[in-house]
Amino acid sequence: MVAIRAEGLTKRYGSTLALDGLDLAIESGEVYGYLGPNGAGKTTTIRLLLGLHRPTAGRGELFGIDAWRDPVAAHRRVGYVAGEPYLWPALTSTETFVFLEHLHGSTDAAYRELLVERFQLDADKKVRALSKGNRQKVQLVAAFATRADLLVLDEPTSGLDPLMEVAFRQTVLEAKERGQTVFLSSHILSEVEALCDRVGILREGRLVDEGTLAQLRHLNAQTVEITFDGTPPDLGAVPGVRVVHAAGNAVRLEVTGSPQPLLAALAGRPVVTLTSREPSLEEIFLHHYDGSDHGDRG
Amino acid sequence: MTAADAIARRSFADARVRTGWFAALFAFMAAANVVGYRRSYPTVAERVAFARSFGANKAVELFYGSPHDLLSVGGYVAWRVGGTGAILAGVFGVLAAVRALRAEEDAGRQELVRAGSVSRRSAYLGALAAIGAGAVVLFLALFLGLAGVRLAPGGSAFLALATISPVAVFAGLGALASQLAPSRRIALELATGSLVLAFMLRVIGDTSTSLGWLRWATPFGWSEETRAFAGARPAVLALPALSGAVLLALAGLIAARRDVGTGLLPARDSAEPRLRLLSSPTALAVRDELGSIAVWTGATGLFAVVVGILSTSFTTANLPANLRQELHKLGGTTITTPAGALGFYFLLFVLTISLFACSQIAALRRDEAEQRLETLFVFPVDRRRFLAGRLLVAAASATLLALAAGFCTWAGAAAESAHVSLARLLEAGANCLPVSLLFLALAALAFAVVPRATNAIAYGLVSGAFLWQLLGALLGAPRFLLDLSPFQHFAFVPAQAFRAGPAAALLALAALAVLASLWSFGRRDLTGA
Numbered sequence: 001m002v003a004i005r006a007e008g009l010t011k012r013y014g015s016t017l018a019l020d021g022l023d024l025a026i027e028s029g030e031v032y033g034y035l036g037p038n039g040a041g042k043t044t045t046i047r048l049l050l051g052l053h054r055p056t057a058g059r060g061e062l063f064g065i066d067a068w069r070d071p072v073a074a075h076r077r078v079g080y081v082a083g084e085p086y087l088w089p090a091l092t093s094t095e096t097f098v099f100l101e102h103l104h105g106s107t108d109a110a111y112r113e114l115l116v117e118r119f120q121l122d123a124d125k126k127v128r129a130l131s132k133g134n135r136q137k138v139q140l141v142a143a144f145a146t147r148a149d150l151l152v153l154d155e156p157t158s159g160l161d162p163l164m165e166v167a168f169r170q171t172v173l174e175a176k177e178r179g180q181t182v183f184l185s186s187h188i189l190s191e192v193e194a195l196c197d198r199v200g201i202l203r204e205g206r207l208v209d210e211g212t213l214a215q216l217r218h219l220n221a222q223t224v225e226i227t228f229d230g231t232p233p234d235l236g237a238v239p240g241v242r243v244v245h246a247a248g249n250a251v252r253l254e255v256t257g258s259p260q261p262l263l264a265a266l267a268g269r270p271v272v273t274l275t276s277r278e279p280s281l282e283e284i285f286l287h288h289y290d291g292s293d294h295g296d297r298g
Numbered sequence: 299m300t301a302a303d304a305i306a307r308r309s310f311a312d313a314r315v316r317t318g319w320f321a322a323l324f325a326f327m328a329a330a331n332v333v334g335y336r337r338s339y340p341t342v343a344e345r346v347a348f349a350r351s352f353g354a355n356k357a358v359e360l361f362y363g364s365p366h367d368l369l370s371v372g373g374y375v376a377w378r379v380g381g382t383g384a385i386l387a388g389v390f391g392v393l394a395a396v397r398a399l400r401a402e403e404d405a406g407r408q409e410l411v412r413a414g415s416v417s418r419r420s421a422y423l424g425a426l427a428a429i430g431a432g433a434v435v436l437f438l439a440l441f442l443g444l445a446g447v448r449l450a451p452g453g454s455a456f457l458a459l460a461t462i463s464p465v466a467v468f469a470g471l472g473a474l475a476s477q478l479a480p481s482r483r484i485a486l487e488l489a490t491g492s493l494v495l496a497f498m499l500r501v502i503g504d505t506s507t508s509l510g511w512l513r514w515a516t517p518f519g520w521s522e523e524t525r526a527f528a529g530a531r532p533a534v535l536a537l538p539a540l541s542g543a544v545l546l547a548l549a550g551l552i553a554a555r556r557d558v559g560t561g562l563l564p565a566r567d568s569a570e571p572r573l574r575l576l577s578s579p580t581a582l583a584v585r586d587e588l589g590s591i592a593v594w595t596g597a598t599g600l601f602a603v604v605v606g607i608l609s610t611s612f613t614t615a616n617l618p619a620n621l622r623q624e625l626h627k628l629g630g631t632t633i634t635t636p637a638g639a640l641g642f643y644f645l646l647f648v649l650t651i652s653l654f655a656c657s658q659i660a661a662l663r664r665d666e667a668e669q670r671l672e673t674l675f676v677f678p679v680d681r682r683r684f685l686a687g688r689l690l691v692a693a694a695s696a697t698l699l700a701l702a703a704g705f706c707t708w709a710g711a712a713a714e715s716a717h718v719s720l721a722r723l724l725e726a727g728a729n730c731l732p733v734s735l736l737f738l739a740l741a742a743l744a745f746a747v748v749p750r751a752t753n754a755i756a757y758g759l760v761s762g763a764f765l766w767q768l769l770g771a772l773l774g775a776p777r778f779l780l781d782l783s784p785f786q787h788f789a790f791v792p793a794q795a796f797r798a799g800p801a802a803a804l805l806a807l808a809a810l811a812v813l814a815s816l817w818s819f820g821r822r823d824l825t826g827a
Contacts, residue, residue, distance in 0.1 A: 050676050053823040072678045080676035086669035089481075090586065094571040102577050103677035122568070128481075129567035152676075 001028045001063065003150050003181040004049060008058030011044050018044040020205040021058065026183065026198075028149070031176050033196030034185040035285060041205040042185040043083060046154050049183075050080065062150060076105065079148035083155040083185075085135035089128035093121055093138050100142045112145035118167050133159035144171050150181045157191060169195060189281045199281070201288055208288050217278045221254035224262070229270035238265045301416035305424030309398045310431050315754060316397075317432045320390050321439035324383060324461075327765060328443030331378045334772030335371050345369045363522045364504045364513075372449055372527025376457050379440075383461040384521040385497060387436065391465040392489040394432055395472025396482060398425040399549075403559055404482040418554045426473075426546060433465045457526035463538040467517040468493060470545025477552040480565035487593060494597050498604065505608055517541075579674055580687030587661065591695045594654050598647065598699050599706040605643045606710020609636040609718070636716035640707060640726065641793030647703040648730040648788055649764050651696050655738035656756040658692035659745050663752040666745075667827040675824065682820045689742055689812060696734050700727040718792055726791040732804035733784045739811035746815035749825040 006024040010017075019041045026032045036042050047053040049060045051067030051074060059066060067074035087096055093116075101107040116123055119137040127135060136159045143151060157168055172182055172195050186192050192199060199216060201209040209216060221242070226232070227250045235253060236243050239261045245252040249272075255262055259276070266274075279287075310317075339345045349368035363381035367373030399422070402408045412421060437458050444454035472489040479485035496516040503513035504522075513519030520537045524530065552562065575585035665671050675681060704727025708720045741756035748755065767785040780786050787800035 047672075047824075052672055052675055054821065071675065072680045075676055075678040078676065082669070082673060082676075084669065086673050088582070088586070088670060092569055092571055095573065095576060098571070098573055099576040099582055100677065103579070103674065103679055105678060124568045124570065126567050126569060129565070 002026065002061075003028045003030070003063060004032075004183060005061045005064075006045075006049065006058065007060075009045070009048055009055055009060050010057040011041075011048055011053060012056040017205055019048065022205075022207055024200065024207070026181065028181050029176075029179045030198060031172065031182040031184065031196045033192035033199040034183060034202065035187065035189070035192060035199060035281075036185075036202035037187055037289065040202040042202060043154055044205075045202070046080075046152055046183075046185060050075070050078070050152065077149040079104075079143035079146045079151045081136075081139045081143045081151075081153045081156045083158060085132065085139050087127045087135060087138060090126060092126050093123040093130075093141075096127060096138055097123075097142055097145070101146070104146045104148070106147070107145050108147045109145075111147065112141060115141040115144055115171065118171070119164060131159075133161065133164070136160060137164065140168065140171070144175065147178070148180070150183065151175060152183045152185075154185045155187070156184070157186075157188060165191070189285060193281045201285065203288055209284070213281065216281075216284050221256045221279065222259070222276055223279055223283065224253045224255050224259070224274065224276045226251055226253070226266070226274045227272045229272050233265070233269060235262070235265060238262055241265075300420070301414060302420035302424040302427070305411060305416065305421055306427035306431070309402075309425050309428035313394060313397065313428065313432055316390075316393060317435050319754065319758060320386065321435050323386065323761065323765065324436055325439040325443035325446075327383065327769070328375070328379050328440050328458075329447045330769040330773055331375045332371055332444065332447045332449055334769060335374045335378075337774055338772060339374075342369070363500065363518070366525045367528035370527060372453050372457070375444065375449065376460075376526040376528060379444075380457060380461050380521060380524075380526060381518075383440065384464050384518050385493075387433075387462045387521075388464040388468040388493050388496065388517065390432070390436065391429070391468030391470075392472040392486070392493055394429045394465075395469040396476055396485045396489055398428055399473050399553070400476035400479065400485040401482040403476075406559075409558055412558055419550070422550050422553045426469075426550075429465075429469050433462055433469075436462050436465070453527050453530070456524070456530055456532065460521045460524035460526050460535065463521050463524070463535055464517040466538050466542025467545065470542045470549065473549035474545055474552075476561075477549050477556065478562045480561035480563055483590075484563070485561075487590075491593075491597075494601075498601070501604060578687070579679055579684050580691060583662075583688050583691045587658070587691065587695070590657070590661070591698070594650075594657075594695075595699055595702050598650055599702045601650075602647070602703045602706035603710035605640070605646075606707040606712070606716070607714050609639045609643070609707075609711050610714045610716045636711055637718050637722070638790075638793040640711070640718060640723070641790030643707070644703070644726050644730060644791065645767075645785065645788065647700070647727070648733050648785065649760070651699050651703070651730050651734040652737040652760045653757070654699055655692060655696055655734050656741050656753075656760055658688075658695070659738070659741035659756050660753050662688055663745055663749060666749060666824060669824075669826055672824050682816045685742070685746070685816055685819050686812075689738065689815075692738055693735060696738060697728075697731060700730045700734070703727045703730065722792045725796060729789060729791040729796055729801070732801040732808070733788050736784050736804045736808040736811070739808035739815070742815040743811045743818070746817075746819035746822065749822075 002025055004024055004026040006022045009019060009022040009024075011019040022045060034042055034045070044053070048055050049062060049067060051069075051071040054068055061067070062074045063077055065074040088099070091099065097107075097112060119141055121134065121137050121141065125134075127138065130138070136156070140156060143153075157165055160168060169191070172184070175182055182195075184192065184196060193213065196213075198212050199210070200207050223244075230249065232246060232249060232251050235241055235251065240255055240257045241262050242254045242256075243251060244254050253262070339348050346369065349365075362378055363384075365373070365377035368377065402411075408421075412418070440458035440461055441454050444457060445451045468489070471492045472485070475485040475488035475492075479488055496518055499512050499516040500518040500522070502509050503511070503516070503519055506512075513522065517538055520534055524532070524534045556562065575581040674684070701724060704724040705720070707726070708718065708723040711718050711723070737756070737760050740759055741752065744755035745752040763783040763785055766780075766783045770780045770783065784804060787797075787804060789795065789797040789800070
């Protein structure tokens, strides 16, 4: 079953095109990483999928339900963590949980207790007295405790300390084990790399790349680092090779396609060390953003 | 540009819409009263008759304060504009001070400002400078409104100064409340409470013979005692200037000594969970608004008791034809019986309840601007049902306010043995509802269609229509233009019989506006601040 589907989803705010014909299909049980820098359109996508904003064109569905047309039905199966924790300042954490549970209609109280422990929340403190990170934890606990079929997380770890990051990752993995679908919008690449089955990369309102990490890596160059005994030869002219960095006796290269031409060029040269590795998600990401203007979008 | 300059400019720009509205209101009110008086009472004889009829009229004094000279255009305008203008100036002072000195801090922006290379003192002075600039704009609007229709420039300037003089005191009280209270809401409640108290003192001072000295205990009494165009007493202006300076200096001292984001009054940050009223968004709205509803009901009730007690004071008044004519223009009723006087007062309660309705929609808009509605609507919550529930809460509490006004008026009147039945006064209270609910519905429509302009439209409609009600007839506007104001269709119960036709029409319009707002809110984007 498809948990999230978007077809030609487009949103225009005045003259700004915030999202441009997005197509997505995310299966139930998947953990999907949604990557993009600030202003790429991540939050716009979420607002459209959740039916908070109305698409200019195209459609978005959660479990086959258009959330703009029938938000009540669509939201029954969704837990959401917003990028900014906007809560009711006069309520305590516990009161917030109770209120949000009433709204959602179901919750796993035992799991909630466990999460309150895990995230080290002072549940009797009023929201207005909590720091941003702690308010973020209130949102996280409330969302995960619903055990909703789909968790939509918009930069959920902003404001969390590293210990809480660990707690967050553990909680996402638990959700995954239970077969819940997770849509994780983020610009923290290590988080996405650690948690996600599939990744989509958004740039200026368009999905520029999508796939499993392995698939994304195949599309991209290998990173090869070589140290020589003496001055390195000029490898820039070798087909499929780009010199990324050269300093002293060491060079870092990006190799696209077969490494055969490079190996041929190296034959007989005084190579001391040679390492080859797959590009990190960061490198894939930067590849898509290299030299582009980072225009600001809703 | 220094840091204080930058803060002052930002703060002034932040308040430009509010300042603009107040300035427009002042200019219009001033010019319309001058023109209206000249039109209605062109001859000395008519003015003498008018002055005699109003000399001892307490019902009208309650609205406008005590007149000092009704024979000249200037004296009349000083009374009509000075009385209500001073209250508006007080409201402006409170709003401006709390906004600049507490709301900014509440929103967390003040931290960012203070992290700049700016001292606590210059941050405070910058905010004050912005309020001062706002007061200057109001002064100019008022002065131009008066002098622009050929009133003597010197006297106009003095009247304008006297009318805006409460800004100093109430900005001071607002600034002090902002230092004491740990949140915007509490600061606003404290400062507004002091404003209501000052108004009550003026009402009692003006209407009671033995307690006349109370006029000297309130900034509204001071502005009255400046007697513009009636033997002006500039020295009285020292009172608001000095007390304003003391209050602002005191607030400044506290501001320079306290932590950003806190108030002197303790904030209760932890609490045992109270699980009442959490079952739905509507229940939470009730929970959030209970305090505010209680304050509005209490203030209205208190005022209603005073009104009830005063209702017998004109029973024996000898009202010549001119007064009847004047009152007819204000809304048309006799005030020689307690019932008649009360009917007149209930116009004030309609205004109060309508403003309360606006405040309810303003609270709803704040929930959206601060993105809590976004948090809400990602849950299985139907937007239209949510809005309907929220409007129901507002309508129910408006009804509570209306009935409290009726009941408390009865209690006050009964204490003075006025012969008006409880049933009749409850009816008078309920009679306020069609007009107020229409304003509630229009505010909801504004919220649904142009969310960012909600407050401007909601409060603007109520104050604009009320002003039009007071001034339109005086200006000799044609009937169809007067009929635009919902207040025009308000029957002066208990003096007049309840008019079912207009009431039904107002309610039908309100229902239409509610339906339109539900439809529209269901299909628009949620809109942040």
